[in-house]
Amino acid sequence: MIERLRRTLADAFFIVLAAIAMGTFVGAANFTDYGPLVALDVGTVIIGVSLVAGVALGLRMPDAEPQTVVLQAFASGLGAIAIVMVTIFAPILAGVVPSLEVLGSSGSARIAFLFTALFIVPIHVVGNVIGYALSDFLAPSRFGGGRDTAGR
Amino acid sequence: MSWHRRFAAVALVVLAVSGTILWAHIVDRYVAASDARATFWQNVGIVEVRVPTVTSPDQEVPVGVRFYFGNPSGIALEIIQISYRFYMDNLTDSRPLPDKADDIFVAAGGYFPTTNPAVVGSRSSLDLWTNLTVRGATQPEAIERLNMTFNENYYPIIDADVVYRIHGTTIVDRVLGIFFQPSTGVPPSD
16 A cells, blocks of 8 residues: 555655646746856747657656556646646746737737647657556566566 | 766756756846836836026027936936927917927937947936027027026926836836826026
């Protein structure tokens, strides 16, 4: 029971880490006008960071069922999109402007940011599946790849 | 824990930490820039005008206009352009400014730096003098309009606009309608 709880908390922690990694990089890539520390391209960041975070998350879950892998990928992807939304609406949340129209920002531009951020989810799911397959491939043979091989 | 799980965990931690550092930097500047853009127009004004006494029609008269910029935000601003139209009010003409502007216009002036624009630091202010010269020899109508006093005071009217950039970014914004029209007039500066 305690072991199961510990494993669940550990998985949740790394799902949150993956969400933070993806959400922060994609959020920062959308605002390169504000002088980032490094120049980032939105498309490259969405594909690259989502894939890498997905592979890393998938590698960590060799014992999980495939549907759990996909569900956890969805959860971290949605967390990343929430962070991107917080980034876009940060001036309102900080209370410095009543609305983003004051800054000359159009609703269509914000929708475009959010639409591109949605691509995090499918790419991250693909990364998770790749990582899950890799962990199975890399697992020691005597453990059968962490799956129930009784049917083989 | 196998090596690839450990490697994956470290990779996720590194990604999350580096992403958070980058994101915090960006969001801090984004919020500060938004604060600046939303409030800068409230903290810009013309605080002083200096016009010396005009003693002859072919005199060269330097006119000084002092702008004040306040920046309570957390990000610096660069003043990349100030442009204004200088009028000398004729108090006997009671028409509103848009109707009598052509009749009282003296000259245009401004601040147009080619390099190193003035910077208003974060949470600080800046006083910036701009000068324009009215040359009586080549601008007889302008010097005549400039030399208009009532009770030994000048009554200048200035309509200015300012273009500024958020320091360290490509974001440029403009403040229009900076107006100066003292009701009590301005004494000659000499």
